[in-house]
Structures are given as structure tokens and as C-alpha cells.
Amino acid sequence: MSKKIAKLLASIQRKEGVPIESLLYLDPSDDADHACAVCLANVGNEPNPFDVSSILSVLAGLRGFQTLKVARGKSYSFAVFASPLDVQAAFTHLDNAFFAATSDTSVDASDILFPHHLVSAAVKSQHPTGRIIHAFKAKRIPFSDSDTLTNPSDILAAIPGLHIVHDFISEEEEERLLEGMEQHPWISLSERQVQHHGFVFDYDSNHIDFSKDPGQLPAWCQFLVQRMDDTLRQLMLQYPHDFDYRGFNQLTLNRYPPGSGISPHVDTHTRFDSPITSVSLLSPVQMEFRTLYYSDSTSPVTSTTPQLQPTHKTLHVQLPPRSICFMAGASRFGWEHGIRARKADVMNCTRVERALRVSLTFRGVRIREEEVKCDCVWDGLCDAKIAGGAKPDRLKEVDVGVNRHGVVGGKG
Template sequence: MRFVRSGGDGGGEESANLYVANCGPAVGVALAEVAAAFGVFGEVAAVHPADGSGSRVVVCFADASSSRAAMAAWGGTAPCPALGGRALHLRYSVSRPPSPPPPDALSVALDAEELALPGLLLAKDFITPDEETELLAEVDARPWRRLAKRRVQHYGHVFMYETRNVDPSLPLGDLPAFLSNLLLRIASFAQLSAEEDDEAGTARVFDQVTVNEYPPGVGISPHIDTHSAFTGPILSLSLAGPCVMEFRQHSPPARKAIFLPPRSLLVMSGDARYAWHHYIPHHKVDFVRGEAVRRGARRVSVTFRKVRSGPCRCRHHQLCDSQSGGSAGR
């Protein structure tokens, strides 16, 4: 079973379960702290994440009288004294049968090792919730460029969507200072290995960053980052919301999928970077291990790349625009 908010006014259809927003690990409140705080109203049977956001939970009481008491005490606009004065948003929550996944839904991996895709690495909790909040504040303080369905920011070099490349002769300057600590942590990341076509081992010195903001239901179409544009691994840090990313190979045909939680760092190198298309489906709900995970109000990704100064010499000749002379891999 899963839990959903109950509709209507005054908290919705009464039940022994409460849907609590602005509360959870993503905002610095552990599930055990939630259970202890709500335990003053009666026996707490369990506390579950309400979705994949990490900022909403469902508190399951042993009986409805406890949830009524909690709703009466903390269901208004007053801050919650047991959770550091945090303003909570409470509604009753009722159980619903889980939504069936679509018939063509892929099995979604939670760890990169499950996919057995050479060059793919997922580092969960690469940054802390406080660091995530600070990064989001920094990017939101800067101007966004609006595309058809999402907003973007570019640093170091402008990414030209028409050609899926950059113009090295038109740099934007050094990367902003708010990324410095993150870049240092990435540079010392032990599992970030050298690439097969690194230009004198410079792939760790990232000089192009793109920040994407995805509203609910918006993803990216299948693509391989242009071989001639960038050298070495491509890194993507997920902020604010989760999503599922798919990887597709045309010959032989294959599809794989992985769940990207907030604050995780995805590393695409080797085959994962040069030979597989990656793709974020354009929908609002992902099905992960039989559970429907709603993406939330926004997802922000920070992508790190190194601009290439010479032709790519990777072994994937048919997918490489440097070696095929065309638009292979785009």
C-alpha cells in the first residue's frame, strides 16, 4: 500500500495517518526525530517518506485519536516546538493501492553497480543537505536563461544547443567562486579515473558548467554529449528533486535505468559517456521498484565538463563526430 494526501478542507478525510510537509531528511529532520516528536500524541507505528523529495513524510499512528490530537495541536500555522520551531503542513493521509507501472516500464537500479554499464558511477549524498541549500541559493541569485521548457545557466563557456558544442574562442571567464569547494572535492574523488582519450590528463580540470532547472514533467531527449566538444568524463550533480535517467544503446539494442536521488553525483565516463545515449523521460512520476515516485516541484542539475582542444580519439568510431566526420553521437 502507499499513502496519499486526503482531499477536502480542514485536513481532509480523517485517518490514523498524517501527511506532513516541510519535514524529513532533506530539510534536516531525521525520521526518528519525527517519530519522537509526534509520539507525544500517542503510539507512532511508523514514519515513512511520502515521496522521493525527502521533505515530506507520513506519520502512521496506532489509532485515529492520536492523529486528531496532533492535527489539533500542530495543524494550524503555529511553529512546531518539538522540531525546533519548524512550521509544518499537516493533512490526513489515506492508504491507496499502488498505481501499476506502465507495461513497458524498465527495472530501475538504485546503484550503478546493478547496471553493469562500464564507466558509470553514482555517488549518493555527495554533498550535505546544508550544502545543497547553499548551492540552490547561489544559482537562484543569478540570472537564468529561459529555454522552451526549462531554465539554464552557463559558466566558463556557453553551450550552444543548435550545434551541441561550445565556441572555445568565446570564453565566459573563470568558473564562479561558489563552485570552488565542490570542484576541489570532485578533483580529489578517488573513483574518478582517467579517460581513454584524455588530453594529457586534463579531464579533471573542468572548465564548463551548465545548470539546468527542470519543472515537473520535463526531462531531456536521448543524446550523447558531443565527442568533439568535451574530453573526459561528464559529471552531473542532482539537487532539490529526484528523477530516473535511462541509458540507451542502439547496437545491439539495450535500455537501462537508474534512480538519481537529490545530492547524488553521477559520473559518466568510458562507454557510459561515449557509447550510450542518456535520457530523462518527460513525465511527472517515475516507477522505482514498484513504487510511484513523484518528481516534486523542481529538479536542478549541475553538469561539469572539460572543453576539448583537439579531436577525439576514442574507440567508438561510428559514434564519434571527430572520426566519422558527421554528427554521430548527437
């Protein structure tokens, strides 16, 4: 076994936390009567210049191929086949290791793979984004099939106060909203475009600009505002401690091209009511929620839990198009939310390519100074308790030495 392959295997073993022999057949000549997949090292969801769809186009032509399973943050994947015989045939076809020559989708799929031992320096120089893919017959697949929360009930149980409703609007209503927002100019930021209606958010100071007349929210979204109001009044009856809702007076529109994201953040505790509400249009996206304050007990941490102990936790939530997300209670004040900047998400071991996405984020801005206060228990994320009431746009080494994005006025 070469040093390079040994290093690859050691990396897989370290990431999975189990002996590599329990995952892979290390001897290429092993008949592997119980093999379920082919492990492809150097094909995964890690950022790389290689187009995974090129590999998929080749695998799709192999007998018995079912799916390619990937995992978040892993640089290897598992090509699943119908039977051990199909695994063996695929392994033989891929010749233990091969050179994937290009990410150019205009190249025919049959021309992008070369047996590793036949690849010349000239071929490699012609395809600088190519890479060597090492194949191993797999005994089992270690990736979890439930790495993303998708069911609203499961989401609420895992992240208290996070209420998601699928199909909150129809496709026709989605189109009406998209047409309405095109009546106004977009402001270009580094990775996305934005609009502000009602109170305007100042990105230089990370706060609301009270010097400008807020005006009314646009007429084209009033049907949505009314529907949200009706829904929230029902939620307030069920979860009275999570909501401090008095109506929306600020709307931020975000237009995200594929590959863009937004840094993890908590909307300012003292300036905005609960909930922060977001509607997703056009395409799905995976939102990341993370907190220092998490309980593994049967009674999750809530806004009334005293003496919280710092325990880092990160969860991933799928936001489908036309869904609405109400961030209230713990999810509003004790969890950061953000979207990773990447071309694709991994949802339950499946790579999902991103497309253009538009979001509408509604907030209730606290106007009177006597309203600008917070008595929550999340000291490390509360602008009223950090540095004597200062409102930094980034926190460093909060509580347990984790570098984190901190309290901001409201980015998303």
C-alpha cells in the same frame, strides 16, 4: 464477455507475453481463494488525463489495501491487498467495473467513483476526463520489483564507466549551491531554464561558442569542484582507461519543472573530455541509458572492446538528490542518456511523482585543435566517424535501423 473487455485482456496478454488465464481470474463469480491483488485496467503509468492519486485515495479506504503496483509503459496496474478475502471485498466494492469521474483533487474521494452500469450520459459529459476502470481478480503480479537500478555497484556492473555516489553533498551544501546560482540570470528554453558558466554552449549550433571569454567557474561552487577533483583522482587510479580528466572549465545549470525532460543524447566525443559529471539537487529523477552496443556476457562492452556487435539495450537509473554521476568510459561514449518528459517515474513498481529538480553538469572542453579527436569503437555515436567527421544534431537509422537522437554538443 464484451468485445471491449476481450480487447483489454488481449492487450494485457500481449504485453506480458503469457496466457491471460495465468494472470487473472476471468470469471467474476470465481471465489479466487488465492487472489493476491485486483488488476485495474486503464489505471497505469501511461500518459493520461486521469489523476492516479484519485484512485489511490479510494483504494486507501478499502480493508487490507497495501500498495498500487504500476509498471513503465503499462496502462494497467495491480492493487495489492493483505489477503484473498480483502481482494474479494475490494472487488465487490468496485463492482467489476466503475467510472472514475474526475481528476479534480478538490472533489471528495467518495464522490469520484460510480458503478459502471449506473453512470448516465449526463455524468460522463460533466466529467470529460473520466474513464471506465475494469477490475479483475489477479492470480499473480507480473511486474518486476527491480525495474530501476538504484545501487551504485549494480549500476557500475550494468553500465561500465557509470560511477554514482549518493549523498556527495550535504543538505546545507545543497542550499548553498541553490542560493549561489540565483546570483545569475536564467535563460528560458522550451521546457526548462539554463545557465552557462565558463565556456558557453550554443544551442543553435549544438557546439561551444569559442568567441566568448569563458572566465572562471563561479566562486560559490568551488568547494564542489575541489571535492570532485579529489574523487576523480582516486577513480583514475582504479579505472585509468575510462578517464581523460584535466579539470573542468564549463558548467551548465538546468532547472527542470515537474514533467519536463531532455532528449536522449551523447555529448560530443571530440570536444569534451571524460567524464561528463552531473550533480542532482532537490528531487530524484530516473535517467534512461540506452546503447546499440551491449554485451550479455560476463565481460561487458568497454571502450577497448573490438568489433562491437549492434545490440540494443535500455536501462533505467535512479539519481537521488545530492548525488553525483560521473559518466566515463563506455557510459560516456557508448551510451545515450536522457530524461523522459513525464509527471511521474516508476521505481520498482511504485509511482513516484516528480518535483522541481536542478542539475549541475561539469565538462572539460578541449580547446586546442590537436586535442579534438576520438579513436573509440562506437562508430554510430562518434562525431569523428559520422559522415566524414560531420557533427549532426540527430542520427537516423544508425546501424540497425533504430531512429535515435545522436551526437550533440552537450544538452544536459
